[in-house]
Amino acid sequence: MSVVLIGDVARHSGISARMLRHYDRIGLVSASGRTTGGYREYSDEDMRRLLHVESLRSLGLSLAEISEVIDDREFDPAIVVTRVVEQTRRQIVQAQELVHRLEGITATEPRSWDDVLRTIHLMHRLEKSDASARQRLALRTQDADQRDLPVLIDAMLREEGEDAAGALQWAIARTGDAAVPALADALGSDDPGRRRRAFDALVKIDSPAARQVIRESASHPDERVRRRAIIARAEDDEADSMAALVELIRSGQGDVDASDALAALADRTGLIDVAANVVAQALSSAEAPARRRLAAALVPYPPAVTRPVLESLLDDEDRAxxxxxxxxxDSHGAGESL
Known part of the structure; x- marks a missing residue:
């Protein structure tokens, strides 16, 4: 059996002599022997134990945890590894939160430590656990310094309380177009809540730049964002949105709002015949539930335009x-239309 002195162990293992002595004091790795001069001598078995300890340390276990499991022949390694994984994930989340906070401070372009402390104070106040407290704070910051905008936007995108999110959106809207680029970026988030809160904030800003972003979202993969963007295009009298509105009616995605938007668009642009014809074309290939919605959408249009289509549906195989x-x-005979 070979033996190694503590100095040689330290040089070859990279573990300091001081740490080796600490391992000895706490009984984690003790040298099997001593020289006549009192120096520690490590046997092959001691070295194997030392390597075992260092391997466990590399997984993130504390010395107390290692001491608990290293001599237990019945312990389940999977339990230890799972515990380390969970601990590491918590550390990653904490690190990400720190990076996020630092990025938020950087985004405010602080000029002094007073600016940094002011931003940190606002962040802490917007992270209160009480949603009503966050709402009150947002209402008080409607005339906030524009330097607060990155913090307000981040808080709004994370805010799950509807009232608090709405108050933050109004505070952001008061800053105008400065918020539009960040909100446009948030529309690409993987989180549907962040996407929808960003969209709602753009609606509240209601500037040409914000409405442009909204209109460009008419093909967005998020159904709610897409639907509201299509209706926004109709409100801006974009006639090419008619087909998209009719598709919303056919699919049942906000069909009532889409029907109203289509009728209003047709009225404002004088394209009543065109709108009614788009609905009629959709009817020819629609399933029964969609046919009902499309037929109902023809209520506001002149009888002369819709009567042939409607009469063809009187013998529809779907009774409804x-x-x-x-x-x-009947409503056309009793009331007025566009």
Missing amino acids: TALTAQYVL
Whole structure:
């Protein structure tokens, strides 16, 4: 059996002699022997134990945890590894939160430590656990310094309380177009809540730049964002949004709002015949539930435009569709249309 002195162990293992002595004091790795001069001598078994300890340390275990498991022949390594994984994940989250906070401070372009402390104070106040307290704070910051904008936007995008999010959105809207680029970026978030809160904030800003971002979202993969963007395009009298509005009616995604937006667009642009024709074309290939919605969407249009289509639906195989068509025809006879 070979033996190694503590100095040689330190040189070859990279573990300091001081740490080796500490291992000895706490009984974690003790040298099996001593020289006549009192120096520690490590046997092959001591070295194997030392390597075992260092391997466990490399996994993130504390010395107390290592001491607990190293001599337990019945312990389950999977339990230890799982515990280390969970601990490491918590550390990663904490590190990410720190980076996020530092980035938020940097985004305010601080000119002094007073600016940094002011931003940190605002961050802490916006992280209160009470949603009503966050809402009150947001209402008090509606005339906030524009340097606070990155912090306000970040807090709004994370805010799950509807009232507090709304108050933050109004505070952000008061800053105008300065918020638009960050909100446009947030529309690409993987988190649907962040996407929708960003969209709602753009709606509240309601400037040409904000509305441009909204209109460009008409093909967004998020159904709620896409639907509201299509309706926004209709409100800006973009006639090419008619087909998209009719698709919303056909699919049942906000069909009532889409029907109203389509009728209003047709009225403002004088394209009543075009709108009614787009609806009629969709009817020809729609399933029964969609046919009912599309037939109901024809209520506001002139009888002269819609009567042939509606009469063709009176014998529809879907009884509800036929009844809807009859109702629309009857309403045309009793009331006014576009």
